[in-house]
Amino acid sequence: RTLRIGLIPGDGIGREVIPAGRRILEALPASLGLKFSFIDLDAGFETFKKTGVALPDKTVDTLKKECDGALFGAVSSPTTPTKGYSSPIVALRKRLDLYANVRPVKSVAPTPAFPDPIDLVIVRENTEDLYVKEEKTYDTPNGKVAEAIKRISEHASSRIATMAGEIALRRHRVRNATDGVSGKQATVTITHKSNVLSQTDGLFRQTARTALEQARFRDAGLVIDEQIVDSMVYKLFRQPADYDVIVAPNLYGDILSDGAAALVGSLGLVPSANVGDGFAIGEPCHGSAPDIQGQGIANPIATLRSVALMLEFLEQEEAAAKIYQAVDENLSEGKYLTPDMGGKAKTEEVMEDVLKRM
Amino acid sequence: RTLRIGLIPGDGIGREVIPAGRRILEALPASLGLKFSFIDLDAGFETFKKTGVALPDKTVDTLKKECDGALFGAVSSPTTPTKGYSSPIVALRKRLDLYANVRPVKSVAPTPAFPDPIDLVIVRENTEDLYVKEEKTYDTPNGKVAEAIKRISEHASSRIATMAGEIALRRHRVRNATDGVSGKQATVTITHKSNVLSQTDGLFRQTARTALEQARFRDAGLVIDEQIVDSMVYKLFRQPADYDVIVAPNLYGDILSDGAAALVGSLGLVPSANVGDGFAIGEPCHGSAPDIQGQGIANPIATLRSVALMLEFLEQEEAAAKIYQAVDENLSEGKYLTPDMGGKAKTEEVMEDVLKRM
Ligand SMILES: CC(C)[C@H](C(=O)O)[C@@H](O)C(=O)O
Numbered sequence: 001r002t003l004r005i006g007l008i009p010g011d012g013i014g015r016e017v018i019p020a021g022r023r024i025l026e027a028l029p030a031s032l033g034l035k036f037s038f039i040d041l042d043a044g045f046e047t048f049k050k051t052g053v054a055l056p057d058k059t060v061d062t063l064k065k066e067c068d069g070a071l072f073g074a075v076s077s078p079t080t081p082t083k084g085y086s087s088p089i090v091a092l093r094k095r096l097d098l099y100a101n102v103r104p105v106k107s108v109a110p111t112p113a114f115p116d117p118i119d120l121v122i123v124r125e126n127t128e129d130l131y132v133k134e135e136k137t138y139d140t141p142n143g144k145v146a147e148a149i150k151r152i153s154e155h156a157s158s159r160i161a162t163m164a165g166e167i168a169l170r171r172h173r174v175r176n177a178t179d180g181v182s183g184k185q186a187t188v189t190i191t192h193k194s195n196v197l198s199q200t201d202g203l204f205r206q207t208a209r210t211a212l213e214q215a216r217f218r219d220a221g222l223v224i225d226e227q228i229v230d231s232m233v234y235k236l237f238r239q240p241a242d243y244d245v246i247v248a249p250n251l252y253g254d255i256l257s258d259g260a261a262a263l264v265g266s267l268g269l270v271p272s273a274n275v276g277d278g279f280a281i282g283e284p285c286h287g288s289a290p291d292i293q294g295q296g297i298a299n300p301i302a303t304l305r306s307v308a309l310m311l312e313f314l315e316q317e318e319a320a321a322k323i324y325q326a327v328d329e330n331l332s333e334g335k336y337l338t339p340d341m342g343g344k345a346k347t348e349e350v351m352e353d354v355l356k357r358m
Numbered sequence: 359r360t361l362r363i364g365l366i367p368g369d370g371i372g373r374e375v376i377p378a379g380r381r382i383l384e385a386l387p388a389s390l391g392l393k394f395s396f397i398d399l400d401a402g403f404e405t406f407k408k409t410g411v412a413l414p415d416k417t418v419d420t421l422k423k424e425c426d427g428a429l430f431g432a433v434s435s436p437t438t439p440t441k442g443y444s445s446p447i448v449a450l451r452k453r454l455d456l457y458a459n460v461r462p463v464k465s466v467a468p469t470p471a472f473p474d475p476i477d478l479v480i481v482r483e484n485t486e487d488l489y490v491k492e493e494k495t496y497d498t499p500n501g502k503v504a505e506a507i508k509r510i511s512e513h514a515s516s517r518i519a520t521m522a523g524e525i526a527l528r529r530h531r532v533r534n535a536t537d538g539v540s541g542k543q544a545t546v547t548i549t550h551k552s553n554v555l556s557q558t559d560g561l562f563r564q565t566a567r568t569a570l571e572q573a574r575f576r577d578a579g580l581v582i583d584e585q586i587v588d589s590m591v592y593k594l595f596r597q598p599a600d601y602d603v604i605v606a607p608n609l610y611g612d613i614l615s616d617g618a619a620a621l622v623g624s625l626g627l628v629p630s631a632n633v634g635d636g637f638a639i640g641e642p643c644h645g646s647a648p649d650i651q652g653q654g655i656a657n658p659i660a661t662l663r664s665v666a667l668m669l670e671f672l673e674q675e676e677a678a679a680k681i682y683q684a685v686d687e688n689l690s691e692g693k694y695l696t697p698d699m700g701g702k703a704k705t706e707e708v709m710e711d712v713l714k715r716m
């Protein structure tokens with residue numbers, strides 16, 4: 001089978017890590033029976049500066065019509081307000097209805113601060129909340145006032161919670177298969193701020209709960225937990241090993257996933273996948289990192305894991321496992337670490353080491 | 359001089375820590391020439407259950423007309439949606455126009471994870487953002503949809519940034535007085551998400567910047583920095599020692615301050631003050647903690663520090679310093695630690711130790 005993969009490097013180190021993502025796909029063993037074809041696509045602030053559009057229609061159309069999945073690098077935000085510019089990744093998630101942003105966070109090794117292994121997934125709603133970007137500004141006698149809409153729907157809350165439940169059960173099956181009988185129960189923690197936002201976050205909370213109380217989750221023993229977002233951040237830093245799957249509206253999910261990344265040492269390790277029905281875009285959680293761009297020292301691990309995550313959602317679990325394993329081996333050995341992890345290795349050295357293990 | 363202090367214990371452990379706050383005020387040395395009178399006031403979920411109102415008008419009126427400052431404990435949120443209930447602390451902040459929520463976070467001692475001392479303040483806008491609680495719910499063919507307004511004004515953004523600038527300069531003066539020439543510059547980091555919310559967070563960012571560029575700040579060498587909120591959370595956990603004063607809209611400030619509390623070991627240590635022109639309410643950052651309520655093991659430190667913080671904003675710096683010192687001595691010795699800090703001490707034992715040092 002041939003999978004057609006769109007490659008959208010974007011800006012900054014996105015251009016250094018996406019080629020690494022392509023190489024790992026090409027290095028998958030022939031025995032898996034998978035082939036890949038690649039289509040280069042534009043988006044980002046550079047694209048905006050050249051063409052006046054950050055996300056060309058051609059990119060969206062090609063993804064829709066010709067691709068099975070894609071890899072997205074990173075985009076730079078303009079440092080001063082720029083008329084007409086709007087984040088292409090936010091637009092892409094909406095236009096392809098990639099309604100879930102899945103962000104697994106896993107520790108490499110115990111540290112003094114976190115002796116217990118961290119292995120959690122943040123499942124972030126990806127299409128609404130404040131990201132609908134419906135804003136207006138008006139003048140008052142007391143100066144300017146701006147308003148934004150935070151929108152939460154039953155529809156989106158239900159499907160994201162359902163996906164979180166499914167991920168929790170899948171993880172539980174994998175844990176059981178690996179550990180024999182695993183003590184950890186499949187748990188989804190619903191994050192919200194319904195003590196202040198009783199209608200919007202109240203709807204998210206209630207809908208997520210209803211979705212997770214479906215018979216197929218209940219019968220499988222899924223535990224439903226909840227945390228107010230501020231307390232969630234606190235607990236995440238105090239007892240990260242306690243969490244399994246965390247489901248959150250868009251903005252809280254954005255904040256929580258950067259926070260969780262800090263726990264495991266570097267954003268350069270943390271992958272994500274933007275997932276819709278039958279389509280997935282892998283995307284490293286780090287940004288375009290203009291400070292290190294062009295130096296060949298970007299950490300490719302987040303991208304490699306994002307490739308694996310994309311493959312999981314395209315139902316290529318075996319290929320995904322192969323990549324995870326090569327990456328984990330590289331990290332456990334710890335010989336080739338990029339500067340974000342306190343090492344001196346170049347992107348290329350990490351890649352050679354990982355590819356050797358494929 | 360007699361200061362009239364309203365006491366609003368609220369729910370749960372609020373009722374155990376607010377009496378501790380009163381005792382520390384009564385223990386201030388007579389040489390300071392300060393007297394206190396106390397007025398007990400109601401608010402909270404218990405009050406709501408008894409009277410149908412979570413924040414009685416009488417409480418607000420008494421604070422306005424008869425008090426110089428106040429202490430607020432904590433409130434429980436109902437665990438299921440409860441018609442007519444609305445958080446009394448959020449209402450109180452708005453009705454008294456306590457426009458700043460000031461949350462200093464300071465480490466007790468270096469830890470393996472954070473070898474450098476953490477000493478930062480989060481200055482949280484306290485009256486608007488999503489906390490305006492303007493929400494509506496409507497039906498669509500696809501299910502329910504709820505919307506909330508996030509409102510950001512030039513007026514509120516400007517005054518909160520100005521307060522952040524003043525706090526940064528005051529801290530800098532204190533540091534210089536203590537350390538001789540301190541290497542650390544006075545810095546305010548503006549937190550926002552203007553890469554997505556270009557109008558609302560864009561207005562916050564731009565207005566804060568303008569306020570901090572005022573001549574009196576520039577002449578004093580104040581450094582203006584900024585961070586996108588997700589990146590701020592990441593950096594807060596990776597390099598907390600790098601930060602001085604962080605100014606943020608209401609919701610980000612809420613999340614960041616719980617996050618920062620996790621860095622220094624326990625929410626039970628972290629104070630706050632709700633500050634308006636000429637009025638301040640001290641409030642521990644922890645909640646009502648129903649799980650430990652009634653056991654006499656609540657950590658009183660956050661409240662004692664909140665008392666000191668309130669006194670600072672009532673321009674009683676000497677009295678404040680006295681309390682901070684007694685608390686710091688207690689913590690450095692580390693002999694009486696409540697369970698949240700890994701110890702076995704009771705509230706009463708901590709209090710006796712701190713009072714002894716007054
Ligand atoms: C770049 C930005 C618009 C984006 C977001 O907020 O979603 C990023 O922070 C992310 O998490 O992918």
Ligand SMILES: CC(C)[C@H](C(=O)O)[C@@H](O)C(=O)O
Binds near residue numbers: 196230445447448
């Ligand atoms: C209890 C809740 C309404 C409150 C808030 O969100 O402001 C609390 O979290 C706080 O930080 O004081």
